[in-house]
Amino acid sequence: MNSNVTEFCRQCGKPLASRVPDGDNRERGVCTACGFIQYDNPKNIVGCLLEWQGKVLLCKRAIEPRHGYWTLPAGFMENNETTLEGAAREAHEEAHAQCDNLRLFGVYNLPRISQVYLMFFGRLRDGFAEAGDETLEVKLFKESEIPWKDLAFPVVTESLNRYYEMCEERSRQVHYADILNRPGEPLIIQRLP
């Protein structure tokens, strides 16, 4: 159960109780009236690192958390889309960008906040982008211009680090890591093979 929300049953509106359902091994919210079980599971964030003529597209966030910091276009995956479709949708919503040749680039676990990032790499079509509703400003950055201290989230830092390593190694490996620090704190990243 999410301790931030006093929980009621989605199915009938009566209160939930915290209880281990039959055949389960952990506490869930179980409806005291109709027996409905409320499962809460991690959410996926889908996004992309778009390249054009050696530059990378970043967006300055117009919303909290991390208002005013730079991020890669990314957001919550929606029902009935694929991870790739979601990444392309986010690029369009946040930066009015079209993507070509998207491919899975990194899978990053954020167990502290129960999120999984699925990041894609691709080409920014025609080099065109402009700020969407959740974005103050979009900009294409050369490696030497990346605002490392003003990146919104550790996963953005790690994605960019991996991207520049990939450029050096010319590899197409999918990166996998656990990201354990909070935004603004020193990076704690466990990379796995």
Next chain:
Amino acid sequence: MNSNVTEFCRQCGKPLASRVPDGDNRERGVCTACGFIQYDNPKNIVGCLLEWQGKVLLCKRAIEPRHGYWTLPAGFMENNETTLEGAAREAHEEAHAQCDNLRLFGVYNLPRISQVYLMFFGRLRDGFAEAGDETLEVKLFKESEIPWKDLAFPVVTESLNRYYEMCEERSRQVHYADILNRPGEPLIIQRLP
């Protein structure tokens, strides 16, 4: 909103109405009393393909859907775990198996049912497995013995196909595909680079 459930607010128990929240672009369940917004997002299934002496571990399902069909150990990812930890947990719950050297192997989108499978490859420690509560029987299969017609889900078929391709190619690529058919129907799989 999930049309299977007459929706009430998790926060206050009053009815939800289907409405596009301010700043959003799709309908959500919005509480008519307190304004709480109910977001429903895809769920991750984490699982693993475990190998021992050239054989692969499969589990015969003791639960619906697809009771009696063979599957790879896999299940819903839980909050506050990584995808790899979840895959190892499922192997233990469903087959009392311990895993070594797990690495991400495949990411499969099932947009029809809003699921993403994250499958890992690894070694089955000591070749030991036995049926957990949700499993009728566990067995190690050689390639020639795989019960292709009695596999539970298309994602199991695709994972095994990719595994045997990987063995031939000796590649460590992470596979990515959209799986579009229902269980028991002919495979409709869109593989992406």
